[in-house]
Amino acid sequence: MIILGIETSCDETGAAVIQTTSQTLPVLLLSNVVASSLSLHAQTGGIIPEIAAREQVKYILPVIEKALHEAKKNMDDIDALAVTYGPGLIGSLLVGVETVKTLSYIYDKPIIPVNHMYGHIYANWILTEKDQTTNKQLSLTFPALALVVSGGHTDLVLMKNHGDVEVIGQTRDDAAGEAFDKIGRLVGLPYPAGPLISQLAKKGNAKAYDLPRPMIGSKDFDFSFSGLKTAVLTLSKTNPEVKDLLTTIAKTPSLAELSSADKQQLADICASVEEAIVASIVSKTIKAAKEYKVTSLILGGGVAANTKLQKTLENRITALHLPVKLSIPETSLCTDNGAMIAAAAFYQNQDVSWKNVTVNPELYY
Numbered sequence: 001m002i003i004l005g006i007e008t009s010c011d012e013t014g015a016a017v018i019q020t021t022s023q024t025l026p027v028l029l030l031s032n033v034v035a036s037s038l039s040l041h042a043q044t045g046g047i048i049p050e051i052a053a054r055e056q057v058k059y060i061l062p063v064i065e066k067a068l069h070e071a072k073k074n075m076d077d078i079d080a081l082a083v084t085y086g087p088g089l090i091g092s093l094l095v096g097v098e099t100v101k102t103l104s105y106i107y108d109k110p111i112i113p114v115n116h117m118y119g120h121i122y123a124n125w126i127l128t129e130k131d132q133t134t135n136k137q138l139s140l141t142f143p144a145l146a147l148v149v150s151g152g153h154t155d156l157v158l159m160k161n162h163g164d165v166e167v168i169g170q171t172r173d174d175a176a177g178e179a180f181d182k183i184g185r186l187v188g189l190p191y192p193a194g195p196l197i198s199q200l201a202k203k204g205n206a207k208a209y210d211l212p213r214p215m216i217g218s219k220d221f222d223f224s225f226s227g228l229k230t231a232v233l234t235l236s237k238t239n240p241e242v243k244d245l246l247t248t249i250a251k252t253p254s255l256a257e258l259s260s261a262d263k264q265q266l267a268d269i270c271a272s273v274e275e276a277i278v279a280s281i282v283s284k285t286i287k288a289a290k291e292y293k294v295t296s297l298i299l300g301g302g303v304a305a306n307t308k309l310q311k312t313l314e315n316r317i318t319a320l321h322l323p324v325k326l327s328i329p330e331t332s333l334c335t336d337n338g339a340m341i342a343a344a345a346f347y348q349n350q351d352v353s354w355k356n357v358t359v360n361p362e363l364y365y
Ligand code: KG4
Pocket: 010, 149, 150, 151, 152, 153, 176, 177, 178, 180, 181, 192, 193, 194, 195, 198, 301, 302, 303, 304, 305, 306, 307, 334, 335, 336
């Protein structure tokens, strides 16, 4: 089966083609094209939904054409169309859903509407071209624990099988990616700050600032990150050195122009923030993996691209001798893309008439 997957729930416009064989095997990635309006949002410190949707109207058809071209397929080869119908920004979701409904009507193809959250999970069932050349085997077994960490979600999802899932933990306030982005904005970094904080943190001292890890010791599997944001805000108002640094950053056109002492201090703040976020996520995730005796731990969402999170989880699993296979999609499959939507559609395998496909911005699992 060949599936064309479309993703437009936030600021990305993604289209991808996958080839499937059996539900017991991963899908093969034939192409994966993503256009982003991120640079437009960097100037405003966050996404302006109307601007994102307007850009997506411009990108959607060229992105689909490019994905088909790179996969060396045309619409006649496509067996099903997969599309994100929620959760997300309503205007953005509409661009993908209405495009796919039109394609379905014109080319008489079935539509499989996909929940974006399942997309992040199913990014782990994709074999890339590189995986195929290195003979990487994907042998994910159930029960699995999925950690979905993105700009909008921080969820721990227990999967007993395809289609048999239970949310066992979630954030009570900000999502992990949102915490990275909001704290980044506080210290003067452009949106989205997650990748930049992670990069700057590599040269920083994670113990330089003692930041809170809210709910790390609570009995449940929930998370909370807004206290961390408040702690950094308080630090920026009460610590004279941090206050001076933030004033300097605000006046300096580019981070490269900061003095080496300022660069080091910024790196220390970033490392301390990253450490606090990663410690909270890892603690609850490992606790849940042990309690539910899962055999696979699978990551998804933009924050799953964070190397400190990846390494810390890996080290804890090894140190505790947990019989758990850790699966992390490659970076381009962690952040929003059409391939993960096509993959989720294959394992879900339920098509819907184009007349009945509607967006649902509030959708959960
Ligand atoms: O999954 P995603 O592309 O979009 C949503 O569904 O939200 O995730 C975007 C989020 C942003 O908050 C971004 O700052 C964060 O993922 N992110 C990272 C990294 N790469 C992306 N956060 C920390 N470290 C990274 N390397």
